[in-house]
Amino acid sequence: xxxxxxxxxxxxxxxxxxxxxxxxxxxxxxxxxxxxxxxxxxxxxxxxxxxxxxxxxxxxxxxxxxxxxxxxxxxxxxxxxxxxxxxxxxxxxxxxxxxxxxxxxxxxxxxxxxxxxxxxxxxxxxxxxxxxxxxxxxxxxxxxxxxxxxxxxxxxxxxxxxxxxxxxxxxxxxxxxxxxxxxxxxxxxxxxxxxxxxxxxxxxxxxxxxxxxxxxxxxxxxxxxxxxxxxxxxxxxxxxxxxxxxxxxxxxxxxxxxxxxxxxxxxxxxxxxxxxxxxxxxxxxxxxxxxxxxxxxxxxxxxxxxxxxxxxxxxxxxxxxxxxxxxxxxxxxxxxxxxxxxxxxxxxxxxxxxxxxxxxxxxxxxxxxxxxxxxxxxxxxxxxxxxxxxxxxxxxxxxxxxxxxxxxxxxxxxxxxxxxxxxxxxxxxxxxxxxxxxxxxxxxxxxxxxxxxxx
Amino acid sequence: xxxxxxxxxxxxxxxxxxxxxxxxxxxxxxxxxxxxxxxxxxxxxxxxxxxxxxxxxxxxxxxxxxxxxxxxxxxxxxxxxxxxxxxxxxxxxxxxxxxxxxxxxxxxxxxxxxxxxxxxxxxxxxxxxxxxxxxxxxxxxxxxxxxxxxxxxxxxxxxxxxxxxxxxxxxxxxxxxxxxxxxxxxxxxxxxxxxxxxxxxxxxxxxxxxxxxxxxxxxxxxxxxxxxxxxxxxxxxxxxxxxxxxxxxxxxxxxxxxxxxxxxxxxxxxxxxxxxxxxxxxxxxxxxxxxxxxxxxxxxxxxxxxxxxxxxxxxxxxxxxxxxxxxxxxxxxxxxxxxxxxxxxxxxxxxxxxxxxxxxxxxxxxxxxxxxxxxxxxxxxxxxxxxxxxxxxxxxxxxxxxxxxxxxxxxxxxxxxxxxxxxxxxxxxxxxxxxxxxxxxxxxxxxxxxxxxxx
Numbered sequence: 001x002x003x004x005x006x007x008x009x010x011x012x013x014x015x016x017x018x019x020x021x022x023x024x025x026x027x028x029x030x031x032x033x034x035x036x037x038x039x040x041x042x043x044x045x046x047x048x049x050x051x052x053x054x055x056x057x058x059x060x061x062x063x064x065x066x067x068x069x070x071x072x073x074x075x076x077x078x079x080x081x082x083x084x085x086x087x088x089x090x091x092x093x094x095x096x097x098x099x100x101x102x103x104x105x106x107x108x109x110x111x112x113x114x115x116x117x118x119x120x121x122x123x124x125x126x127x128x129x130x131x132x133x134x135x136x137x138x139x140x141x142x143x144x145x146x147x148x149x150x151x152x153x154x155x156x157x158x159x160x161x162x163x164x165x166x167x168x169x170x171x172x173x174x175x176x177x178x179x180x181x182x183x184x185x186x187x188x189x190x191x192x193x194x195x196x197x198x199x200x201x202x203x204x205x206x207x208x209x210x211x212x213x214x215x216x217x218x219x220x221x222x223x224x225x226x227x228x229x230x231x232x233x234x235x236x237x238x239x240x241x242x243x244x245x246x247x248x249x250x251x252x253x254x255x256x257x258x259x260x261x262x263x264x265x266x267x268x269x270x271x272x273x274x275x276x277x278x279x280x281x282x283x284x285x286x287x288x289x290x291x292x293x294x295x296x297x298x299x300x301x302x303x304x305x306x307x308x309x310x311x312x313x314x315x316x317x318x319x320x321x322x323x324x325x326x327x328x329x330x331x332x333x334x335x336x337x338x339x340x341x342x343x344x345x346x347x348x349x350x351x352x353x354x355x356x357x358x359x360x361x362x363x364x365x366x367x368x369x370x371x372x373x374x375x376x377x378x379x380x381x382x383x384x385x386x387x388x389x390x391x392x393x394x395x396x397x398x399x400x401x402x403x404x405x406x407x408x409x410x411x412x413x414x415x416x417x418x419x420x421x422x423x424x425x426x427x428x429x430x431x432x433x434x435x436x437x438x439x440x441x442x443x444x445x446x447x448x449x450x451x452x453x454x455x
Numbered sequence: 456x457x458x459x460x461x462x463x464x465x466x467x468x469x470x471x472x473x474x475x476x477x478x479x480x481x482x483x484x485x486x487x488x489x490x491x492x493x494x495x496x497x498x499x500x501x502x503x504x505x506x507x508x509x510x511x512x513x514x515x516x517x518x519x520x521x522x523x524x525x526x527x528x529x530x531x532x533x534x535x536x537x538x539x540x541x542x543x544x545x546x547x548x549x550x551x552x553x554x555x556x557x558x559x560x561x562x563x564x565x566x567x568x569x570x571x572x573x574x575x576x577x578x579x580x581x582x583x584x585x586x587x588x589x590x591x592x593x594x595x596x597x598x599x600x601x602x603x604x605x606x607x608x609x610x611x612x613x614x615x616x617x618x619x620x621x622x623x624x625x626x627x628x629x630x631x632x633x634x635x636x637x638x639x640x641x642x643x644x645x646x647x648x649x650x651x652x653x654x655x656x657x658x659x660x661x662x663x664x665x666x667x668x669x670x671x672x673x674x675x676x677x678x679x680x681x682x683x684x685x686x687x688x689x690x691x692x693x694x695x696x697x698x699x700x701x702x703x704x705x706x707x708x709x710x711x712x713x714x715x716x717x718x719x720x721x722x723x724x725x726x727x728x729x730x731x732x733x734x735x736x737x738x739x740x741x742x743x744x745x746x747x748x749x750x751x752x753x754x755x756x757x758x759x760x761x762x763x764x765x766x767x768x769x770x771x772x773x774x775x776x777x778x779x780x781x782x783x784x785x786x787x788x789x790x791x792x793x794x795x796x797x798x799x800x801x802x803x804x805x806x807x808x809x810x811x812x813x814x815x816x817x818x819x820x821x822x823x824x825x826x827x828x829x830x831x832x833x834x835x836x837x838x839x840x841x842x843x844x845x846x847x848x849x850x851x852x853x854x855x856x857x858x859x860x861x862x863x864x865x866x867x868x869x870x871x872x873x874x875x876x877x878x879x880x881x882x883x884x885x886x887x888x889x890x891x892x893x894x895x896x897x898x899x900x901x902x903x904x905x906x907x908x909x910x
Contacts, residue, residue, distance in 0.1 A: 032497050034807040035582045039494040042487050080852045084682035127490045130584035143598045202664030209657030212689050217492050227539035234667050352489040397535045
């Protein structure tokens with residue numbers, strides 16, 4: 001995106017937050033097992049949104065009088081030898097449409113001057129301790145008071161602005177989805193009985209890396225899909241297993257895809273797998289049919305929950321009055337998570353700012369098991385990008401616990417459910433752009449009908 | 456490794472540091488772009504060495520009276536649904552030979568009790584801000600005083616102990632080298648003109664991941680090898696380029712390999728490439744021939760520097776009295792880094808503890824350009840594992856700078872050197888185990904003679 005885009009975004013932010021100085025700190029390199037051994041660098045998403053600068057040790061200061069100042073590092077001899085030449089702070093600033101540039105070493109003085117002037121300095125709550133510590137030093141406050149001192153006004157304005165995606169942003173997400181589609185093809189080609197999950201994870205990662213794209217999050221590549229965020233890859237795949245892959249490439253611009261597919265290791269679904277798969281697919285398609293600015297994401301969650309409950313009743317796993325069952329949360333034994341979340345520069349977009357992103361002011365998350373994991377409950381708006389990811393799982397310890405407690409026994413056929421232990425889980429996920437009157441499934445179309453997935 | 460190994464290591468540490476309590480904190484998940492989106496978890500290497508427990512949110516406390524207490528998380532319902540069941544703290548502790556186990560929530564009370572008893576609480580300097588912040592909370596000190604309060608006695612004892620590798624540790628490094636050898640084969644098979652560096656990086660990563668091994672550090676896969684830590688992968692490889700790969704798999708136990716090879720993109724070295732390659736190879740082999748407990752690693756650095764200077768004189772790039780040239784640091788225009796470093800659980804092993812690892816007490820690093828980057832200068836001992844990684848590079852901005860300053864002009868033929876701009880760099884790296892009377896090159900043997908590398 002070009003300098004005008006970033007400048008316009010900052011101007012809009014300024015209109016919405018007219019008071020005080022606004023300070024954005026870029027992220028630093030994140031140490032793995034010692035300071036010099038770092039994880040792949042990823043810039044803070046707010047910094048990418050307002051300046052597009054993907055480089056450690058930078059800051060952006062919007063002063064109360066409307067000036068914009070970029071702070072960045074200059075390359076010394078050691079940097080040139082070890083990391084290569086760097087553009088000057090002024091060159092970098094110009095690419096983001098920022099008029100003023102200074103060396104990062106001058107940031108403390110600039111902040112100290114502002115503090116002396118009495119201007120409030122607004123910042124977002126940091127999610128890395130290193131940034132909290134840096135803010136503590138700059139602002140002269142203890143590190144453990146930094147989170148509480150973050151600006152809610154600023155957070156609300158940023159969340160509102162980033163929630164609605166421009167055409168350029170949607171194109172970035174679709175670029176990530178193109179790579180993700182190729183990753184699916186690589187996965188499906190590599191799946192067979194006797195192979196280790198890690199081989200599939202490796203084949204998928206190779207496709208992303210070859211495009212010089214990172215993965216947006218640690219991929220899930222597992223035959224134990226009932227553990228929702230299972231990040232181990234050591235299991236040998238058996239012919240009766242379902243391999244669940246939940247993954248997404250990240251575009252060059254930092255935008256995330258988020259896709260889940262289930263591949264039968266044997267190449268074809270067996271009858272039981274096909275039936276559960278169809279229940280999930282029906283729920284996923286019902287959400288696509290219903291998604292629009294006329295509904296909330298909580299509505300979509302319940303549309304999926306009802307479809308799942310109805311499907312499971314047909315199979316004999318649930319019973320009784322389904323509306324009562326869903327209101328009571330009985331379906332959460334099988335579908336224990338939310339229907340989806342916002343997607344953008346972050347996979348859980350803007351999640352660092354908390355529930356102001358997903359919940360209207362004054363509305364708290366449910367404490368009910370399952371529904372409490374719904375990250376986005378608010379009314380959808382044109383330009384929102386959200387995930388649609390229902391699932392059905394058979395989690396042995398969860399089933400044991402509920403059965404022991406006889407929880408929702410009027411709605412759940414526990415003896416039937418026990419027959420499914422070892423089944424794993426099915427989740428199907430696409431990324432939806434909310435339009436004026438409905439939604440559009442983003443990306444090139446990644447196989448999801450059973451016949452398309454089977455070899 | 457089994458519980459006895461860890462227990463014996465802790466007992467040896469206790470003998471060397473008999474006073475005070477010793478507190479090891481494991482690492483936490485490291486957030487990427489928001490708290491829940493984390494980098495692949497890697498445990499702190501000291502924690503792996505003394506307990507072998509690779510799990511976030513754990514601590515190990517060795518009390519002054521000789522008790523050992525492990526603190527770890529218990530799995531609640533949400534954990535079971537999202538991350539799967541966890542062993543109890545007691546089960547985990549037993550695998551490390553630790554007698555006592557408590558829930559991690561009890562750590563603050565345990566530390567507070569110790570503080571009240573007046574016992575000093577020894578800890579290592581943290582390299583992650585999150586750990587500094589956690590220590591600050593536990594010890595009731597400001598976060599910015601935590602580094603200064605770390606125990607030098609403890610650091611020295613740990614560094615001494617970890618520097619000498621056991622047979623089990625060497626086997627882990629060789630396991631990492633086996634995977635790394637397969638990664639080399641994948642790289643060589645994938646290199647060809649017109650491909651992007653990222654495709655090679657992806658092919659290598661797929662091999663490591665398929666073995667369920669992470670890479671120990673961000674790999675260097677570049678035709679611009681003159682930038683020593685070049686971590687970009689976007690360049691299209693041309694027939695005249697040399698692809699430099701510096702990478703290493705990490706074993707299941709957390710041990711690192713560290714290998715550098717250079718592959719001619721055309722499939723064969725041209726005459727100029729072959730000559731420079733031979734200079735580096737001669738230096739690398741001279742270090743293998745000389746490495747033993749009779750020498751310091753600084754000696755090895757100078758053996759390599761002299762070989763490189765002699766080779767470059769023959770080619771016409773250096774001139775004059777070579778011993779003077781090397782003492783003055785003139786060779787550092789072409790060989791600007793150190794000959795190598797310790798290798799173990801960390802790629803730069805134990806580097807988090809600073810120069811107490813690589814330099815004898817009272818001996819400071821040189822301030823000379825090049826020699827100042829030598830991480831290990833001390834006398835070698837049987838059981839040390841070190842890297843042997845000389846190189847020759849043609850770095851345009853560095854050459855410009857030195858030539859403008861006429862630096863070491865009596866030793867450097869600048870006009871000849873200018874002919875090599877665009878050449879890139881050559882580095883050849885193996886991992887050496889120091890034995891009683893020499894050294895052994897670890898691993899299965901990864902091609903390094905020109906004829907073995909060429910297709």
